[in-house]
Amino acid sequence: MRHPPLVVLLAALLGLRLGSGAHELPSPPFVWFEGEFFHHVLHWTPIPNQSQSTYYEVELMPYGREPWKTVPSCNQTLALSCDLSMVTQELYHNDGYRVKVRAVDGSRRSNWTTTIRFTYDDVTLTVGHLELEMDRDALRGTIQPPRPKMAPAGDTYESIFKNFREYEIAMRKVPDNYTFTNKKVKGEHFRLPISGEVGTFCVMVKPSLSSRLNKGLWSEEVCHVLTRQYFTATNLGVFFAFVLLLCGALAYCLALQLYVRRRGKLPAVLVFEKPRPFGLVSQVPCRETQDPVYLDQEAFLSVSTALRSSGLHGSTDSGFGSAKPSLQAEEPQFPLPAPNPPAGVTLGEGTPLEREDSGGSGSSTDSGICLQEPSLSDSRGQEDSGIGLAQSSAGQPGDTQHGSASGRVSPLRTEPPGEEDPAVVAFQGYLRQTRCTEEKAVKAGCLEEESSSTDGLGPKFRTCPDAEAGWPAPALAKGYLKQDPPGMTLHPSGSPTRQWNQPTEEWPLLGLTSCGDWSFAHDLAPLDCGTAPGGLLGSFDSDLMTLPLISGLHTNE
Amino acid sequence: MKVQHVSLCFLGTMLFLCSVHARGLRRCLVSMDTHHIRERFQEIKTALQAKDTFQNVTILSTSETLHGIMPLDTCCMTKNLLAFYVDRVFKDHEELSPHILRNLSSIANSLLYLQKTLQRCDQKLCPCREEATNKTRVIHSIYDQLEVPSAAIKSLGELDVFLAWIDKNHHQETSTTNDKEPV
Numbered sequence: 001m002r003h004p005p006l007v008v009l010l011a012a013l014l015g016l017r018l019g020s021g022a023h024e025l026p027s028p029p030f031v032w033f034e035g036e037f038f039h040h041v042l043h044w045t046p047i048p049n050q051s052q053s054t055y056y057e058v059e060l061m062p063y064g065r066e067p068w069k070t071v072p073s074c075n076q077t078l079a080l081s082c083d084l085s086m087v088t089q090e091l092y093h094n095d096g097y098r099v100k101v102r103a104v105d106g107s108r109r110s111n112w113t114t115t116i117r118f119t120y121d122d123v124t125l126t127v128g129h130l131e132l133e134m135d136r137d138a139l140r141g142t143i144q145p146p147r148p149k150m151a152p153a154g155d156t157y158e159s160i161f162k163n164f165r166e167y168e169i170a171m172r173k174v175p176d177n178y179t180f181t182n183k184k185v186k187g188e189h190f191r192l193p194i195s196g197e198v199g200t201f202c203v204m205v206k207p208s209l210s211s212r213l214n215k216g217l218w219s220e221e222v223c224h225v226l227t228r229q230y231f232t233a234t235n236l237g238v239f240f241a242f243v244l245l246l247c248g249a250l251a252y253c254l255a256l257q258l259y260v261r262r263r264g265k266l267p268a269v270l271v272f273e274k275p276r277p278f279g280l281v282s283q284v285p286c287r288e289t290q291d292p293v294y295l296d297q298e299a300f301l302s303v304s305t306a307l308r309s310s311g312l313h314g315s316t317d318s319g320f321g322s323a324k325p326s327l328q329a330e331e332p333q334f335p336l337p338a339p340n341p342p343a344g345v346t347l348g349e350g351t352p353l354e355r356e357d358s359g360g361s362g363s364s365t366d367s368g369i370c371l372q373e374p375s376l377s378d379s380r381g382q383e384d385s386g387i388g389l390a391q392s393s394a395g396q397p398g399d400t401q402h403g404s405a406s407g408r409v410s411p412l413r414t415e416p417p418g419e420e421d422p423a424v425v426a427f428q429g430y431l432r433q434t435r436c437t438e439e440k441a442v443k444a445g446c447l448e449e450e451s452s453s454t455d456g457l458g459p460k461f462r463t464c465p466d467a468e469a470g471w472p473a474p475a476l477a478k479g480y481l482k483q484d485p486p487g488m489t490l491h492p493s494g495s496p497t498r499q500w501n502q503p504t505e506e507w508p509l510l511g512l513t514s515c516g517d518w519s520f521a522h523d524l525a526p527l528d529c530g531t532a533p534g535g536l537l538g539s540f541d542s543d544l545m546t547l548p549l550i551s552g553l554h555t556n557e
Numbered sequence: 558m559k560v561q562h563v564s565l566c567f568l569g570t571m572l573f574l575c576s577v578h579a580r581g582l583r584r585c586l587v588s589m590d591t592h593h594i595r596e597r598f599q600e601i602k603t604a605l606q607a608k609d610t611f612q613n614v615t616i617l618s619t620s621e622t623l624h625g626i627m628p629l630d631t632c633c634m635t636k637n638l639l640a641f642y643v644d645r646v647f648k649d650h651e652e653l654s655p656h657i658l659r660n661l662s663s664i665a666n667s668l669l670y671l672q673k674t675l676q677r678c679d680q681k682l683c684p685c686r687e688e689a690t691n692k693t694r695v696i697h698s699i700y701d702q703l704e705v706p707s708a709a710i711k712s713l714g715e716l717d718v719f720l721a722w723i724d725k726n727h728h729q730e731t732s733t734t735n736d737k738e739p740v
Contacts, residue, residue: 064615095618095718116606121599121717211592211724213599 025110028056031101033118036126036217037157038148040088042074043081047103047110054105058082063096063117076104085150092120092160120160125207125216127167132203132224136232137196139224143167143188143205164210174200174223184208200225591720594667597660598716604657606714611707614699617718621695626688631726632678633685637693638719639672642712645700650709664716 028044035041042058058074061067074082088097096119103110128144145157158165166184171192194201202223206216617623626634647665652658675683700708 061613064618066613095615095715095721098612114612116603117714119717119721213595 025054025103025105025108027110027113028101028103029113031099031113031115033099033115033122035091035118035123036148037123037146038085038089038151038155040084040091040123041081042084042099042101042115044101044113046080050103051105054078054103056080056101056103057109058084058099058101059112060084060087060097060099062090062094063098063119068100071099085148089150089152089155091123092155095119121213123214125209125214127205127207127219130203130205130219130222132201132222134224134226135191138194139171139192139201139203139226141169141190141192141203141205143190143207143219145188145207161209161212164212166208166210168206168208168216169203170205170218171201171203173197174202178202178204194226198226198228590667591723594664594716595720597663597667598720601657601660602714602717604654605710608710609707609714611703611711614703614711615715616696616699616708616712617715617722619695619699622692622699623718623722626692626726628726629684630686630689630692632675632683633689634692635723635726636672636675636683637685637689638696639668639675641693641696641700642716642719643669643672645697646709646712649705650713651706661713 026047026049028047031042031044033040033042044056047054055076055078056074057076058071059068060071061069069087071082071084071087073086074084084097084099091097096117098115098117100112100114102112126146128146131142131144133140133142147156165188166186167188167190168180168182168184169190169192170178170180172178192201192203200223202221204219204221206218208214208216623634643665647661647668650661652661700712702708703711
């Protein structure tokens, strides 16, 4: 027992060492800061051999400004992390914070483990959310910066990071993978051209600051389905323009149609029924007869009056009414009365001129003489052969009606027009007014109806100046026109112009025969063969002046 | 007419002098490319700050130093801080790690370039008033209160504070080229 103090001393030291070891608690090995915009979280690793009663304490200090302060929300926490957002709100305005953590287990406490100074350079940048919408042929994106609830009023992402905000954009088309182009856009708005593609497109963005070294975090993927747009502004505009053009064209055609119809509209009295087929219609065949026909003056007057009152107007007929239009008809152009007129029948006064007739639409004052529908000189200038006849027997193709005196008549048509004095030539007594066969065919080409609206009812013909020029206007007559003797006043043979449909054309001043030379396409007989310009009534007036000629027939006889 | 001619001449002379003065001002406009410095510092920040044992002391973050500096004193303060780092901090620090040494060298060269550029400014264009002079004196005083190695490591660890102050006081148009107000 020489060294008992040394033994005691060693025992005391051993006991002290064991005791200190029992109170020693390892400190957390690692402590680090992870933070996003106003979401600052401290993390640490647990101590080795941690017991269930071990908890941790956290203290915080703004850099360079003591003292250290305990974080209440993290006091005695069993977790391995702590949200320091509420106590680090000055992070974006100061030089940072320092935080330390220690473990506590009962009465034992570990040493502090201190972080390095963390500043807002250590904050990871994020975005709030991303919106996508279709903009014509591109995707338009809008990035919303984060809006944390912990942020004090006035501290927004844009206010803290005023400049140099950038976003990297990645896009993919489902089901392809993302293509990272490393292209960055400045600001929170961007536009991605799609170029007419359709399908599902997904986009994500990563924020960054060009002036700082903050790391960024990719946002969540946002997808947008693109479908083919048919109802775009351009397509709708083209469609409506097309519709307007179509309507305009239709309106124009309709107006034109109405205008043409109105122009060609015939008066009711001149409306004839539709032409019947050839060979079946000649209700009043225009027969050649050698029998002379004498016209009663009074009858003629009544007929002319009737015709005048009926408002006949010039139609495109040759002056000889025909029941049906037939330019090529070979039937006689003058309808014959139903009862065959005996040869040499002389119509006395009062004898009605009406005969039966075909169902002409006009008044049928048939005197037994095959007459054509008078062609009225139309104030509108329809074509007219220049030969005016009293009346019509409708439905007749141009029957040549020859009076009994036709045998004595030498048709003037055979003579070239203008080669001799029509008055001299005409003065052969009675001229047969029509040649139903060859002249009709010949004249078919000359005549042309201009009034399309009559639809086959108006005679078709156009003037053949070479044939008719120079002929005197024949008086209104039925069948035969008495030729004026030389000296008699005839209708001026100066080929007065008529107002046919083609006013510039001369209307033919035909003799009797010239009337028969017309080919009639319609039932209407051209009333005004040789009528003076100015209309049928005018021709009536002028023809009336020739009445004495008719009356002279009796005299001649 | 003569008076008008004289007036025009006077106006032209004034304009000429103003342009010269502005040109002189532009000579103090320095391209403060701090982005490169930040990148280098980020590489060694954790290592440097981990070596800082004096956690309760700060050299640049006190209210008596960089905080509350008037705009007129910014140019002088910038020039004084650049001299502080180039003439004292980088010379007092001894670094053994090659990685840290390489980055510190790059930072030092960048700060040296900025210092030389500012030294070409006319003194009249970058005056140092008493306030800037006092604040510079405080910085040096705190630095001197620490041991040289600790002071140096702490100053290097606070380079981000110095760079943030530069960004705050000198508006940068771009991340690299900065055409700024007078430093």
